[in-house]
Amino acid sequence: xxxxxxxxxxxxxxxxxxxxxxxxxxxxxxxxxxxxxxxxxxxxxxxxxxxxxxxxxxxxxxxxxxxxxxxxxxxxxxxxxxxxxxxxxxxxxxxxxxxxxxxxxxxxxxxxxxxxxxxxxxxxxxxxxxxxxx
Amino acid sequence: xxxxxxxxxxxxxxxxxxxxxxxxxxxxxxxxxxxxxxxxxxxxxxxxxxxxxxxxxxxxxxxxxxxxxxxxxxxxxxxxxxxxxxxxxxxxxxxxxxxxxxxxxxxxxxxxxxxxxxxxxxxxxxxxxxxxxxxxxxxxxxxxxxxxxxxxxxxxxxxxxxxxxxxxxxxxxxxxxxxxxxxxxxxxx
Numbered sequence: 001x002x003x004x005x006x007x008x009x010x011x012x013x014x015x016x017x018x019x020x021x022x023x024x025x026x027x028x029x030x031x032x033x034x035x036x037x038x039x040x041x042x043x044x045x046x047x048x049x050x051x052x053x054x055x056x057x058x059x060x061x062x063x064x065x066x067x068x069x070x071x072x073x074x075x076x077x078x079x080x081x082x083x084x085x086x087x088x089x090x091x092x093x094x095x096x097x098x099x100x101x102x103x104x105x106x107x108x109x110x111x112x113x114x115x116x117x118x119x120x121x122x123x124x125x126x127x128x129x130x131x132x133x134x
Numbered sequence: 135x136x137x138x139x140x141x142x143x144x145x146x147x148x149x150x151x152x153x154x155x156x157x158x159x160x161x162x163x164x165x166x167x168x169x170x171x172x173x174x175x176x177x178x179x180x181x182x183x184x185x186x187x188x189x190x191x192x193x194x195x196x197x198x199x200x201x202x203x204x205x206x207x208x209x210x211x212x213x214x215x216x217x218x219x220x221x222x223x224x225x226x227x228x229x230x231x232x233x234x235x236x237x238x239x240x241x242x243x244x245x246x247x248x249x250x251x252x253x254x255x256x257x258x259x260x261x262x263x264x265x266x267x268x269x270x271x272x273x274x275x276x277x278x279x280x281x282x283x284x285x286x287x288x289x290x291x292x293x294x295x296x297x298x299x300x301x302x303x304x305x306x307x308x309x310x311x312x313x314x315x316x317x318x319x320x321x322x323x
Contacts (some may be wrong), residue, residue, distance in 0.1 A: 041272065046274075
């Protein structure tokens with residue numbers, strides 16, 4: 001309890017300290033693309049790479065790409081039956097349960113955490129946009 | 135090939151000691167018996183085939199890196215131990231597919247693996263260790279991801295066992311590279 005109204009100097013000091021705390025918090029936060037990349041490497045990196053086909057097809061330019069269209073990759077018949085392109089919404093469905101979207105496909109993953117799916121998709125978009133696509 | 139002094143020497147020493155500890159571990163790798171093979175459901179064969187493709191890739195990576203001349207004796211010794219683990223995994227998985235009436239997926243050529251894993255860009259032992267660390271982490275996670283797709287609990291146990299092997303590989307390599315263990319839990323999956 002103040003016996004007197006707080007001085008202007010005290011208010012300025014408090015405001016400055018809060019601003020510094022806010023900025024420090026932001027600086028410590030990991031940006032979503034970096035977080036998505038880490039998740040991608042952990043959850044997808046066993047079979048996929050950004051630049052080259054491996055057990056699975058490469059992912060550079062995947063957002064907006066026609067499904068099952070990477071040259072020189074041997075897709076399953078199940079995936080070839082899908083039409084359209086990989087949109088963020090389609091990728092979200094795919095990552096939610098690959099066998100639900102394309103039963104019999106070669107990929108077996110069901111990522112339940114919607115936030116993690118979104119971070120991975122954000123990362124995939126970052127390597128698919130202008131300058132990201134091959 | 136000239137390696138950096140200091141941290142590299144420490145890494146070599148670490149890997150050499152780790153190799154002594156893990157030598158012979160391949161002999162105790164879980165090998166599925168006839169009971170498990172007989173229980174393999176048709177739907178599980180596809181999951182096993184994907185895992186088998188992953189093992190082929192790991193085997194090729196260690197074989198090609200082992201012949202590159204980039205690895206010091208201690209690191210090479212450990213790489214051969216890990217190679218043996220992956221070969222044992224491959225044999226278990228291929229047997230399951232064959233016993234279920236399927237044709238186990240074949241490995242690609244070395245040239246394909248060199249291109250796909252960009253092995254030509256590896257210039258130092260550190261590069262090899264970094265790549266192997268990345269592949270082992272991805273493999274450990276991939277097995278965990280695949281477990282939920284299996285219908286046979288004994289197969290799930292086999293996949294969990296293989297994932298644990300990959301996690302040991304990752305831990306050994308990650309420590310050798312001097313990379314801190316991630317502070318948050320659930321490192322794989």
